[in-house]
Amino acid sequence: MKHFKTITKDCLNKEGGCGICQSSCQSACKTSCTVANQECAKKVQ
């Protein structure tokens, strides 16, 4: 494409819910909720 550069495509996985990833508040923040910086623990494994 001339006018668009696609950086990433579909990144929202509907499968899952295993719950092995870290609870968001157990990470560094403790005063805000964010899942943006978390990884899917299963994929990482």
Place this chain on the structure above:
Amino acid sequence: MIHLFESLNHYYVYDVYSGALHMPDEQAYRVLSLYKEHNNEDEIIKALEGEHTIHDIKQTISEIETLIDENLLYSSMDYDDIKLLQTGRIKAMCLHVAHDCNLRCKYCFASKGAFGGKRTLMSVDVGKKALDFLIRNSGDAKTLEVDFFGGEPLMNFDVVKEITYYGRELEKTHKKEFRFTLTTNAYDMDDTIIEFLNEEIYNVVISIDGREDVHDFMRPDNSGKGSQSTILKNAKKFAEKRGDKSYYIRGTYTKNNLDFAEDVKYLADQGFEQLSIEPVVADKSMSYALNNNDLDTIKKEYEKLAKWYYDYRKKKFVNFFHFMINLEEGPCLIKRLSGCGAGFEYVAVTPEGDVYPCHQYVGNEEMILATIADAHINKKMAEEFAANHVINKQQCKDCWAQFWCGGGCGANAYKFNGDISIPYAMECDMLKTRLECAMAVYALEKGDND
């Protein structure tokens, strides 16, 4: 739904329901801004006549339509397909081993360590019973997360050790794995403690606000003396010995240091590689509290930080917690939409053994969810928390950032709006700015690596 934004001198369009991120050129950005409004080729051409050739505008519209056909722009989502997390499986616990602290931080949400009550330390017995409570209520969760928290948890280091070793015994008998973390001010961190942390603790969060004057003004010790130089020395020693294990240096910024990018840079210059800085959570009446009038300055500061971060990482490794984003291996939709887990997946336990939905509610007795000695959990309260997810909040469903924030912090919503389901708008604004910065850094770094 799409979100158009500019960051780090480039244009971006994020497609909300697919998660696709594109970099349009300036012309495509302009066409896209008009596309939804006009949705008519002739009107878009008329609006941009003189700025771009008709041929170029038509080509851009054709590219937009190709992306739409590929479900990478204006894609849709059926929320009914997503089965969110329910009650009945507590997998994370914030263990308040010390309601006491050796610092007297002015902004402390824990009332300078005591959470509005007496200064107390958790006993080994309560700590063990807390782990038993977690095991008993963990259902099929295999990995259980326990964060040693305070106050200052290292004021009760012997108990931290004993609870950890008890957890290791439970792992064998219950086929579970404990992932221990610890949040500390590192003021009294000696070699013995560092050795233990590096042996047993999966992630350590050390609170340092940054530059000495900034830190010392808000974080004096209990005699009123500045604490930064001692903490910095201890934290450096800790980080040097940490190896590949996870840690964060976590600061808090207030109205007194709206130039907080300088504090992140300062911490990077000290050799720390894992950094985070969070906006203070404080009553609006406090002199250091952030308010809506600060938002423009805060947004510009995050952009300044992102620019520095992108340039710095070309030369030296550093991670900033809120600019880390995974656009390919991120969490599943169930995780993204289910909220933070407070009250049904995550709980906090006080030295007395009271169980709260999270650490931020501790001290508000109306919010007691259970006690560790009792099998009974306030099911109604747990269900209310579990229902506080993105799909049940129209404000979140209408927001482009809905898959990245878990619907925001319920405790902040409760504190500022008196209702866990009404997001705290200022937090949302800051998160969206950080997210734009994170996406921009991701896109630019990916471009550099391709």
